Amino acid sequence: MSGAMPRFGIYGLHGEWEVENHGIAPDIAVEDLPKDVAAGHDVQLETGVQTVLDELKAHPIPEIPLPPYPNYHKNDGLGIQ
Numbered sequence: 001m002s003g004a005m006p007r008f009g010i011y012g013l014h015g016e017w018e019v020e021n022h023g024i025a026p027d028i029a030v031e032d033l034p035k036d037v038a039a040g041h042d043v044q045l046e047t048g049v050q051t052v053l054d055e056l057k058a059h060p061i062p063e064i065p066l067p068p069y070p071n072y073h074k075n076d077g078l079g080i081q
Helices: 034-038 043-058
Strands: none
Touching: none
């Protein structure tokens, strides 16, 4: 028996099955051409990675400063350096 066989469905907030018999529409349409596959390209993966990189450039992750590490041995002589 294959592990890829679906065993459950997704039930939505509006009382309907979400994905049954139609799948999920892609956010970005990518044409997967045989010549690209033959050339060793995964256009879907490359487009996804480039999209994420573009989003990170447009909305960089803020640098969060690290607080100093706590010294739990202030009073037992072990934390003295």
